[in-house]
Ligand code: KG4
């Protein structure tokens with residue numbers, strides 16, 4: 001196994017005597033969230049989840065922006081009250097600058113910029129995916145640097161090498177769908193509502209993950225691919241379980257397909273989950289072998305998946321890794337992770353000026 005090299009011990013102790021208070025806003029997708037943290041410890045984390053998208057089978061960007069507009073003032077007020085914090089107590093305002101839905105990002109970024117201007121307090125622009133990684137620094141025990149983080153969400157699947165709170169690089173990522181998309185699209189193929197990931201997790205509990213053998217893609221290096229898996233699940237369901245490949249003669253009637261799904265829902269869900277988890281864990285093992293880093297973190301909404309959490313812990317125990325998973329509320333989109341990232345950027349003096357603009361896509 002490779003060696004990670006020499007890294008100085010990082011001290012998490014706050015250099016401030018009076019406490020550094022960061023107020024943060026997250027609005028990159030369909031969660032409107034605000035949080036207050038002091039010296040990296042979370043005092044409040046309020047999340048308004050937008051229910052409106054459920055009926056459309058996915059997030060509708062225009063509706064998400066409108067819901068952010070409605071939610072942002074009450075969410076901000078509740079976060080400040082929950083932390084017993086006045087606006088004048090704030091040392092800096094952090095916000096999600098990228099990546100995400102542009103209309104959604106604009107609501108949070110304009111709000112943060114206005115607050116910064118009105119209060120004459122510095123502004124901190126945060127990369128949403130870096131914040132997912134740093135959710136692992138919220139609670140104790142914290143990982144030592146360098147650590148590897150598997151970030152699995154609805155839009156991203158990445159392995160990140162994190163060398164300090166402000167220095168990280170992506171060493172592997174998906175070349176097509178994200179892991180969360182693989183869960184959600186598979187669920188949709190079975191007629192389950194959005195987001196389907198948590199439902200697959202629920203039905204998988206009573207199923208046999210070895211019953212149906214979906215293929216594991218052979219992708220070079222540390223990158224991932226989930227689109228082939230989605231296609232084989234599509235054909236498998238169209239064929240009512242007789243084959244993973246497309247041939248007109250395998251095609252079942254709609255009635256037989258529905259009957260097959262109804263009779264085998266738990267085993268199908270468990271088998272899909274088993275394959276997605278094995279793809280993720282096998283790449284993580286490869287990343288450990290290539291880097292020699294044995295501090296391992298999970299992040300992103302899919303880290304709520306019970307099969308992934310179990311496999312991650314068990315693989316860690318077997319291979320001598322130190323494993324970390326953020327508390328559930330810090331795995332899905334939340335402003336606490338933005339606040340904590342803002343705190344570490346504050347310590348490094350990484351501020352943005354008012355000309356900063358939200359961006360749907362962003363370089364790491
Ligand atoms: O990080 P996140 O909240 O939002 C994005 O930035 O994308 O992740 C949302 C994704 C969705 O695809 C959702 O289905 C998935 O996380 N998810 C799960 C579970 N809980 C959330 N997937 C599988 N099992 C779960 N328990």
Ligand code: ZN
Pocket residue numbers: 128132153300301332333
């Ligand atoms: Zn996210």
